Amino acid sequence: MLRTGVDRRVAFTLLAVLAASLASGGCVVRLAAEYDEHVDRGATALQQEMDSHLTRLEVLGADVNGHFDLHEPFYLDYAVKLRSLRLRAQAYRRNELTLQQLDLMLDSLEELNRQHAERGTLSPAFIASSRDLFNQAWGAVIAWEVAKKRGAR
Amino acid sequence: MDLEISELSRRLIETARTSLGRDWRAARRLARPELARLAQVLVEIGEMAARGEITKEEAQSLLRIHRNTTVTVLLTVRGLGILAVESAVNEGLSVVRDAVNGRFGITLL
Numbered sequence: 001m002l003r004t005g006v007d008r009r010v011a012f013t014l015l016a017v018l019a020a021s022l023a024s025g026g027c028v029v030r031l032a033a034e035y036d037e038h039v040d041r042g043a044t045a046l047q048q049e050m051d052s053h054l055t056r057l058e059v060l061g062a063d064v065n066g067h068f069d070l071h072e073p074f075y076l077d078y079a080v081k082l083r084s085l086r087l088r089a090q091a092y093r094r095n096e097l098t099l100q101q102l103d104l105m106l107d108s109l110e111e112l113n114r115q116h117a118e119r120g121t122l123s124p125a126f127i128a129s130s131r132d133l134f135n136q137a138w139g140a141v142i143a144w145e146v147a148k149k150r151g152a153r
Numbered sequence: 154m155d156l157e158i159s160e161l162s163r164r165l166i167e168t169a170r171t172s173l174g175r176d177w178r179a180a181r182r183l184a185r186p187e188l189a190r191l192a193q194v195l196v197e198i199g200e201m202a203a204r205g206e207i208t209k210e211e212a213q214s215l216l217r218i219h220r221n222t223t224v225t226v227l228l229t230v231r232g233l234g235i236l237a238v239e240s241a242v243n244e245g246l247s248v249v250r251d252a253v254n255g256r257f258g259i260t261l262l
Contacts, residue, residue, distance in 0.1 A: 027246065031239040032232060097232045104221040111221075115214045125206040129215050132194055136187065137222040143183060144229040147236060 033095035035148040042085040043145060046105075047138035049078060054131040058124055068116045075113040082106055101141045108134065162192035169227060176234020184230045191223050 053074055060066030086102040089095050112130055116122055122130075165188045170177045177184070198219065202212040254260050 027250065029239060029242045029246065031235050031242075097228045097235075101225045101228050104225050108218045108221045111214050111217050115211060118210070119208075123207050123211060125201045126211040126215065129194060129198060129201070129207075130218055132190075133215070133218045133222045136190060136194075137225040140187065140222075140226045140229040144232045147229075147233055150236065150240070 031094065032148060033089075033092035033098065035145060035150075036088065036092065039085060039089050039098065040142060040145045042081070042088065043138055043141045046078070046081060046085065047135060047142070049081075050134045050138070051131060053078075054127050054134070057122060058127045058131075060121075061124060062121050066121045068120055071116065075109065075116075079106065079109060079113075082109060097144065098141070101137075101144065105137060105141070108137065158189075158193050158196050161196060162189040165189075165192050165223075169230065173227070173230060173234065176231055176237070178234075179237035180230040180233035183233065184226070187226045188223075191219065191226065195219060 053071070057066050057071070082102065082105060086099060086106075089098045089102060112134075115126070166185055169184060169188055170181070173180070173184075198207075198212055198215045201207045202209065207215070
């Protein structure tokens with residue numbers, strides 16, 4: 001008897017992949033992409049860069065050196081690196097969750113960029129909260145990438 | 154304030170648990186503290202806006218980044234559920250491998 005929804009789900013998936021495995025001669029099923037060290041390292045580097053950027057802005061406060069005009073290159077460079085990381089992740093099959101996560105990171109970056117551009121400088125409270133949120137989001141991206149190692153989780 | 158965070162956290166976790174259904178069990182250890190942190194940040198954003206420490210526009214901007222972060226965390230939770238199913242399927246295949254290969258006399262699995 002199949003006791004739970006999980007049992008039924010696994011049984012159904014098992015039958016489907018058994019047929020696929022028989023057809024292809026394969027023996028290990030993959031429902032998500034493989035771990036990619038480049039994505040792992042890239043995401044870690046981008047987390048550090050954003051933390052560093054926001055910490056610098058926090059220290060500068062309303063000082064003229066915290067003005068958007070002096071930091072615009074950071075946003076452009078960061079967006080290029082983020083899109084490059086997305087391109088790397090796109091090379092793998094079954095990597096849709098990571099791609100969605102990176103799209104969300106791009107959207108958050110655009111939001112931060114827009115706010116900084118419109119206001120010139122950002123308030124300390126805004127900077128601290130956005131840093132926490134970026135760190136948490138990158139932490140989730142990295143946790144998912146590391147989980148793809150299988151067996152290591 | 155603690156009560157607000159705790160209630161918001163409870164609702165966020167309950168909503169995620171319900172919507173993720175079967176995937177929740179595989180990811181709850183990661184999901185619970187992450188969603189609790191998100192609930193805390195959400196309350197803090199409201200309080201900072203009420204105290205005038207951030208403008209209305211900054212609050213709206215933080216809420217958008219907060220929403221993106223919440224979805225990012227939930228996508229990881231979903232992924233952990235998918236890996237749990239993958240692992241179960243492979244264990245199942247491993248169990249039937251000998252029987253299937255023996256039945257047909259060739260290595261199919």
